[in-house]
Amino acid sequence: MSNVSYYTAEGLKKLRDEVEYLKNVERPKASQAIADARDKGDLSENAEYDAAKEAQGLLELRISKMDEVLANARLIDESQLDTSKALVLSTVRIKNQTNGMEIKYKLVAESEADLKAGKISVTSPIGKGLLGKSVGEIAEISVPNGTLKFEVLEITRD
Numbered sequence: 001m002s003n004v005s006y007y008t009a010e011g012l013k014k015l016r017d018e019v020e021y022l023k024n025v026e027r028p029k030a031s032q033a034i035a036d037a038r039d040k041g042d043l044s045e046n047a048e049y050d051a052a053k054e055a056q057g058l059l060e061l062r063i064s065k066m067d068e069v070l071a072n073a074r075l076i077d078e079s080q081l082d083t084s085k086a087l088v089l090s091t092v093r094i095k096n097q098t099n100g101m102e103i104k105y106k107l108v109a110e111s112e113a114d115l116k117a118g119k120i121s122v123t124s125p126i127g128k129g130l131l132g133k134s135v136g137e138i139a140e141i142s143v144p145n146g147t148l149k150f151e152v153l154e155i156t157r158d
Contacts, residue, residue: 005069006076006088011112015073019066022059030056069111083157086130088122091156094130097138097149107131126150 007015034056037049076089086092086107093104106119107130113121120127129141130152139150 004072004074005111006074006109008076008089008108008112011109012073012075015066015070015111019063019070022063022066026059027063030059083155084134086133086152086155089157092130092133092152093154093156094139094150095153097151102153105130 030052033052034049037046037052040046040048083090088107088109091104091106093102095102104118105126106117107122107127108119110121110123113119113124122128122131125141125143126148129139129148130150133139133152135152135155137152139152141148141150
């Protein structure tokens with residue numbers, strides 16, 4: 001069964017660019033490495049040839065998996081999203097009820113998550129806990145250290 005993944009326009013372009021790079025740059029490099037190793041003589045005792053063939057196999061597997069992800073990728077239409085609740089592509093400002101610290105996160109698909117940029121995956125514990133919450137609601141999120149309580153202060157779309 002295929003897994004549908006949802007992407008922003010930016011995330012989908014990044015995925016397509018990576019697949020094109022693998023097919024148009026890395027694949028020819030792998031073929032050349034095999035040809036170079038084959039030219040070195042006896043293939044039965046040629047470790048370089050074996051390594052090049054294995055690297056090519058791994059590359060083809062990666063390309064195949066990424067093609068599958070791309071085939072099941074769906075573009076999110078941000079104009080159709082409800083802005084009253086925290087959903088994918090919402091920017092949510094939350095306040096930790098324990099220490100009073102305020103944090104702002106953008107909820108994104110797992111493949112686009114980047115904590116340094118303030119983007120967290122909707123499949124992460126905090127992302128899951130915030131999904132569907134409205135301004136003023138308290139999200140109780142179970143983490144390995146216990147339960148965190150966050151108050152949703154603001155939900156915006158950037």
